[in-house]
Amino acid sequence: MTKTIVLTGITTTGTPHLGNYVGAIRPAIAASKDPTVAPFYFLADYHALIKCQEPERIRQSSLEIAATWLALGLDTANAVFYRQSDVPEILELSWMLSCVASKGLLNRAHAYKAAVADNEQSGENDADKGISLGLFGYPVLMAADILLFNVNKVPVGKDQVQHIEMARDIAGRFNHIYGEHFVLPEAVIDEHGATLTGLDGRKMSKSYNNTIPLFEPEKKLRKLINKIKTNSLEPGEAKDTEGCALFSIYKSFATPAQVTEIRQRYADGIAWGEMKQVLFEQINEHITPARERYEALLNAPEHIEMQLQEGAEKALAISVPFMKELRKAVGIARIGT
Numbered sequence: 001m002t003k004t005i006v007l008t009g010i011t012t013t014g015t016p017h018l019g020n021y022v023g024a025i026r027p028a029i030a031a032s033k034d035p036t037v038a039p040f041y042f043l044a045d046y047h048a049l050i051k052c053q054e055p056e057r058i059r060q061s062s063l064e065i066a067a068t069w070l071a072l073g074l075d076t077a078n079a080v081f082y083r084q085s086d087v088p089e090i091l092e093l094s095w096m097l098s099c100v101a102s103k104g105l106l107n108r109a110h111a112y113k114a115a116v117a118d119n120e121q122s123g124e125n126d127a128d129k130g131i132s133l134g135l136f137g138y139p140v141l142m143a144a145d146i147l148l149f150n151v152n153k154v155p156v157g158k159d160q161v162q163h164i165e166m167a168r169d170i171a172g173r174f175n176h177i178y179g180e181h182f183v184l185p186e187a188v189i190d191e192h193g194a195t196l197t198g199l200d201g202r203k204m205s206k207s208y209n210n211t212i213p214l215f216e217p218e219k220k221l222r223k224l225i226n227k228i229k230t231n232s233l234e235p236g237e238a239k240d241t242e243g244c245a246l247f248s249i250y251k252s253f254a255t256p257a258q259v260t261e262i263r264q265r266y267a268d269g270i271a272w273g274e275m276k277q278v279l280f281e282q283i284n285e286h287i288t289p290a291r292e293r294y295e296a297l298l299n300a301p302e303h304i305e306m307q308l309q310e311g312a313e314k315a316l317a318i319s320v321p322f323m324k325e326l327r328k329a330v331g332i333a334r335i336g337t
């Protein structure tokens with residue numbers, strides 16, 4: 001059976017929150033248990049350098065993200081779970097791809113264009129002010145992550161679809177010049193990996209500062225849930241589930257039968273305080289076993305490192321010979337070989 005190769009990277013700049021869990025981590029871990037899928041999941045620490053120049057934050061985030069995935073039961077027997085910087089071939093390939101990617105293509109990347117637009121809006125003379133070469137080349141590094149492992153499918157949010165298209169474009173050019181070396185990857189926009197509502201009713205996102213960290217200790221979790229915005233309807237007044245942040249979050253952690261029951265309680269006028277208690281218990285119950293494993297893992301970082309080293313070995317077993325082939329293809333070789 002040929003397995004579908006699925007790859008995703010997680011930039012190591014923050015602490016995973018409930019939105020990351022529902023939108024990306026939970027579906028990825030479910031996929032890691034699917035025998036028809038060969039998953040490649042990695043800590044994108046080279047990508048982290050593009051937007052973060054705080055070494056301690058990158059170190060801490062790498063630890064927390066790795067511990068999170070392991071605590072949630074990632075099947076590392078099936079999945080290749082590694083740190084990007086343990087696979088230097090990614091950088092080497094990134095250079096080769098830089099030499100076939102057209103600058104005009106990268107000029108059109110959303111992240112770069114948004115940075116230029118910000119400069120223009122603020123009346124800046126230099127449209128490129130504060131934009132690093134790393135940011136400009138971000139899609140090439142991402143293409144290298146993907147093409148090095150001949151990935152078939154890349155689950156992404158809508159904001160990343162353009163990057164996958166660029167990876168296809170760059171792969172096509174390389175293949176055209178040097179022969180068929182790369183598989184063209186496809187973006188899969190995950191429909192179940194729903195977006196979660198945040199504390200203020202907008203999408204839960206680090207950039208809105210409205211997140212609930214995934215493994216927040218119980219007391220703090222309760223406090224944050226109490227902060228979720230509601231309207232001013234009194235207990236006993238019928239309430240609408242539509243547009244309600246509490247309900248929307250509840251739905252992501254409940255069975256369909258539980259959701260039906262809660263709809264009825266809204267119609268019957270459940271008090272907001274009570275609904276917050278229901279939501280807290282639901283999430284807390286769901287998260288507690290993984291939170292315990294997470295805390296144990298943070299106290300045994302050598303165990304996390306060992307898992308990453310095993311992952312790196314599996315990745316290198318593919319990347320090293322493939323890079324040899326690619327070097328040969330472009331004409332980089334020892335004399336006389």
Ligand code: TRP
Pocket residue numbers: 007008009010011044047141142145146154156160
């Ligand atoms: N750019 C992705 C993000 O910010 C992270 C990432 C890096 C990635 N390399 C990747 C995602 C390769 C998918 C495939 O979310």
